[in-house]
Amino acid sequence: MEYSLRNVITWLLANILIICGCVRRAKARAMSGEFILSMYFHDPSKNEFEACVKWFRENHFTFLSIQDVYRIIQQNLPLPKGAVLLTVDDGWKDNEKNIVEVANKYGVPVAIFVSTEAVEEGAYWWSYLKKAKDLKLRIPPKATLKMVPNDIRLSLINKIKGNVEIEREAMTIEQIRRISESEYITIAGHTHSHPILTNCENDQLYAELKVSKDKLQEWTGKEVSFFAYPNGDYSKKEMKALHDLNYKLAFSSVPKPLTLQDLKNNYCLPRFGILEGASFAENLCRMMGVWKPMMLKLSLPPFKKIPPASAPAYSSKKPKVLVS
DSSP states (O other), X not given: OOOOHHXXXXXXXXXXXXXXXXXXXHHHHHHXXXXXXXXXXXXXXXXXXXXXXXXXXXXXXXXXXXXXXXXXXXXXXXXXXXXXXXXXXXXXXXXXXXXXXXXXXXXXXXXXXXXXXXXXXXXXXXXXXXXXXXXXXXXXXHHHHTTSOHHHHHHHHHXXXXXXXXXXXXXXXXXXXXXXXXXTEEEEEOOSSXXXXXXXXXXXXXXXXXXXXXXXXXXXXXXXXXXXOGGGOOOHHHHHHHHHTTOOEEEOOOOSOEETTGGGSTTOBOOEEOOTTSOHHHHHHHHTTXXXXXXXXXXXXXXXXXXXXXXXXXXXXXOOOOOO
């Protein structure tokens, strides 16, 4: 846990939820209900990820692979009580030691959704924004670039690329090959360049999905059938493209349990987000699905209600993008 004011406050709130029995009741519901606690990480420390795995093991939850979820949808596998699905987004370089080693140690299945451009180039596009000041470019923040057409985002990032060096953030191709050999790891798609897909033209959308799929299959020698939307944004257009390209499942970032009703649509499966650097108490509340509802009730600024990812909101006023 990082000892910031934010983390101290949320640690206190999380412990109140735990003391009040919210986590205990959520566990009881999971052990008797018909749903999956599906969650995603990004770049956790080994201690953070292992603490989550150990808690689920000690409390007798059942870990599912992403293939198990597909078999449940196909009615070839019953949905167990207390089911958990662990996924990881992006493909950060420390995932091998912090995620894969833990998965192998405990025999826990994990799906890692990989953005292939970062694997080839070493860095994710938002990291170049930090270098913009060095080039005296007036570049909008990451949140703004998530709202503009993809062509604009690409042109701005390309102005920075090639002029700066960024220390490697993503796994290498060799790492992807190596971890794909683990019986507990599934390599899955997360686009090529990690754009917001709802900001892409149709040809860009299909290229992002196909290039990523082809590269991952070439690197691993295995079929890539599963996907997670960057930033959780999607619409019917993206779901159709995934179907056309023979992806079997796609995951959003809508924070709710994965129910039997949700399983009726393969391309918008919800997941809870786990926050690196937060206290274990907070992440326990996140894992069990009691964190987000409480934060929305409290109406704290970082947790304001936003439109669901299945219906992205568009502004009629495009942000100004300045480059000098």
